[in-house]
């Protein structure tokens with residue numbers, strides 16, 4: 073069988089075996105309901121609270137500011153919907169500022185609030201790299217703003233936003249700031265105090281934790297309407313018996329990620345930059361999308377002129393390379409990526425996107441063989457058009 077090379081770590085990562093090992097006892101041994109009064113419940117509660125401390129420490133938050141959820145998407149939903157309703161109740165504000173390059177977990181949530189609940193959406197412009205200019209935010213921060221939601225780092229093109237400046241502006245105006253850090257938390261040191269972020273969403277499966285578990289850091293003393301009502305779990309902010317094994321897994325994965333952050337960053341950047349240079353140097357009509365330096369260390373993304381990106385993905389897969397177009401665009405649905413439109417790429421380029429994201433087991437050899445096969449596959453796709 074030919075070697076299969078996974079280059080889609082921004083879509084998901086395998087669970088670190090050390091994480092699996094930490095999770096296992098909580099399925100059968102320490103299985104209690106953390107809300108129960110008895111010994112079994114207390115054991116589970118102790119593990120839950122210890123996980124909460126770990127996650128809080130990794131994000132620069134306090135333990136009682138951490139809400140465990142079922143995924144990054146749920147964290148985004150809870151933050152945006154919960155804060156929008158809270159703020160409107162408190163101040164009457166109903167404008168939500170966000171950007172056109174957000175993940176659907178953010179954009180579709182805001183769009184629903186507009187359609188069903190009468191909120192207004194303000195889309196900030198982004199520059200050619202997909203980055204927000206804090207000056208644009210400053211002008212948009214008028215009195216009727218309920219909430220700002222700006223992603224920490226972009227999943228599709230890897231660009232990192234100037235979150236500390238954005239946080240400072242929002243805090244000065246007293247407007248709550250949510251940031252989708254689902255990609256960023258895997259690669260950048262997070263600190264909600266340093267960046268003055270009121271709500272920060274993460275999801276475990278982007279950093280070698282299990283799928284189906286996430287967290288939201290919620291700044292103390294800001295109200296947040298729960299999306300999911302029921303019992304009083306998670307400080308009344310997210311009802312439902314906690315998924316203890318997965319929460320343990322998220323905490324362990326985040327701890328390992330933070331410990332390895334600097335070493336991994338250096339290794340990733342060396343390989344990423346070789347990849348970028350190799351692709352741009354060997355494929356005519358190619359360009360990097362996203363910021364050249366202010367980008368996730370494991371993230372390379374490209375656009376190719378006059379090329380069907382989905383066709384290229386299929387040929388790459390057949391050659392053993394698992395990559396992505398970077399957008400949620402499905403095979404057979406040649407819709408240009410809205411992110412590529414937002415950064416101003418012309419139509420000749422927007423259908424030809426390719427995202428290559430590296431992980432801790434990606435080798436330089438794999439990257440060299442990728443660089444070697446790519447040009448002929450691009451030619452093949454262009455020839456078929």
Ligand SMILES: *Cc1c(COP(=O)(O)O)cnc(C)c1O
Nearest residue numbers: 143144145175177227254255275
């Ligand atoms: C993956 C991702 C999400 C969704 O997270 P899930 O845990 O898969 O629900 C949200 N935002 C960004 C930026 C992502 O990359």
